[in-house]
Amino acid sequence: MQRRTALRNIGGLLLLPSISTAVTVAEQKPVLRVAHITDIHLKNDFGAPQKFSKCLHHLQQQSPKVNLVLNGGDMVFDMNKENISTINDQWRLFMDTVMNESNIQTQYCLGNHDIWWNENSKGDAFYGKKYAMDKLQLAKPYYSFLKAGWKFIVLDSTHLDIDNTWYIGKLGEEQFNWLSEELKATPKETPVLVMSHIPILTALLMIEDDIVNKWTMLGGDMHTDTAKIINLFYQHPNVKLCLSGHLHMRDKVIYNGVTYLCNGAVSGAWWKGNRRETAPGYGLIDLFADGTFEESYVNY
Numbered sequence: 001m002q003r004r005t006a007l008r009n010i011g012g013l014l015l016l017p018s019i020s021t022a023v024t025v026a027e028q029k030p031v032l033r034v035a036h037i038t039d040i041h042l043k044n045d046f047g048a049p050q051k052f053s054k055c056l057h058h059l060q061q062q063s064p065k066v067n068l069v070l071n072g073g074d075m076v077f078d079m080n081k082e083n084i085s086t087i088n089d090q091w092r093l094f095m096d097t098v099m100n101e102s103n104i105q106t107q108y109c110l111g112n113h114d115i116w117w118n119e120n121s122k123g124d125a126f127y128g129k130k131y132a133m134d135k136l137q138l139a140k141p142y143y144s145f146l147k148a149g150w151k152f153i154v155l156d157s158t159h160l161d162i163d164n165t166w167y168i169g170k171l172g173e174e175q176f177n178w179l180s181e182e183l184k185a186t187p188k189e190t191p192v193l194v195m196s197h198i199p200i201l202t203a204l205l206m207i208e209d210d211i212v213n214k215w216t217m218l219g220g221d222m223h224t225d226t227a228k229i230i231n232l233f234y235q236h237p238n239v240k241l242c243l244s245g246h247l248h249m250r251d252k253v254i255y256n257g258v259t260y261l262c263n264g265a266v267s268g269a270w271w272k273g274n275r276r277e278t279a280p281g282y283g284l285i286d287l288f289a290d291g292t293f294e295e296s297y298v299n300y
Contacts, residue, residue: 032148036283038072038245039265046271058300072245073111073197157198168219169198191291199244248275
């Protein structure tokens with residue numbers, strides 16, 4: 001009995017530093033709170049405008065307040081094969097809703113549905129990514145910026161495949177070289193958050209329906225240059241978090257110290273409820289000065 005009492009006392013003494021450390025960590029405050037919204041697919045149907053407004057109001061009511069919105073792409077329902085009149089209507093609705101319903105700084109990433117690849121529009125000045133880039137006032141489809149001690153890198157992951165009939169997830173040589181130089185120029189103590197529309201790495205492709213003894217990895221569902229990008233990140237341990245959307249489902253893969261977080265869609269299953277088990281929602285991320293973060297998925 002005396003030995004057990006002595007051990008308890010020793011255990012209590014040994015626990016004191018841990019308790020002190022826990023209090024210190026708990027008292028740390030994030031330097032930035034980010035909302036990650038993606039795959040809105042907005043058009044004037046399915047009650048989508050009202051639901052999108054509800055999402056924007058919901059994230060602005062968070063406490064502590066959201067300081068930055070990262071929009072991961074697929075803002076309109078679909079530009080791919082539409083005529084210019086329909087495209088104009090969808091973008092007018094999107095821009096008006098954001099302007100009227102949100103007052104938070106927003107940074108944009110292009111999604112595959114934000115690109116005009118109608119074969120009949122090839123000669124038009126807005127063919128490809130130019131239309132969306134003009135609407136969002138983007139000089140380039142990929143860029144970086146600094147905020148609250150973190151570096152944010154926004155990638156352009158959607159490109160036509162070699163047959164020019166469908167898209168594929170990749171960076172391409174020019175953008176990859178740019179990304180490499182960006183990381184080289186970033187101080188090692190500066191944490192980095194990367195956002196792409198198509199996931200760089202995800203496990204979601206293994207849960208598609210009707211799988212029999214094999215998985216099919218489509219180049220439009222995940223980056224085809226995943227190994228190359230992961231190897232680059234391995235050389236830069238200050239890359240902490242990669243955000244994506246596109247698949248309308250949520251998963252988290254941690255590899256080589258980098259968290260690859262695919263968040264669900266604001267539109268859920270294109271405004272028709274849940275996409276499999278993932279409800280319509282957005283990501284909420286608290287970023288800390290030391291490069292750590294806390295994240296959750298919010299059903300609005």
